[in-house]
């Protein structure tokens with residue numbers, strides 16, 4: 001699992017030209033997953049996981065945000081979505097998971 005860091009906007013990284021399934025889950029209130037350049041949003045509803053699949057057809061970095069007024073921190077619910085070539089994606093996953101494994105092995 002890849003988790004964001006405090007003070008740093010979360011970033012999703014996906015490979016270009018391959019279907020990627022998103023599972024949206026909320027532990028608190030209704031949110032809405034929205035990436036403007038995808039022309040798509042989907043609600044994130046407590047008690048019901050919503051899913052969608054996207055195949056990005058170009059590399060780049062895109063802005064995402066919650067599109068549902070969900071509470072006091074709504075304005076802070078921004079993220080970026082980075083679409084990369086498969087080799088860069090594999091390197092990203094390798095680096096991210098090796099860091100997670102190292103953290104899990106610390107006493």
Ligand SMILES: [Cu+2]
Nearest residue numbers: 066068070074
């Ligand atoms: Cu919100």
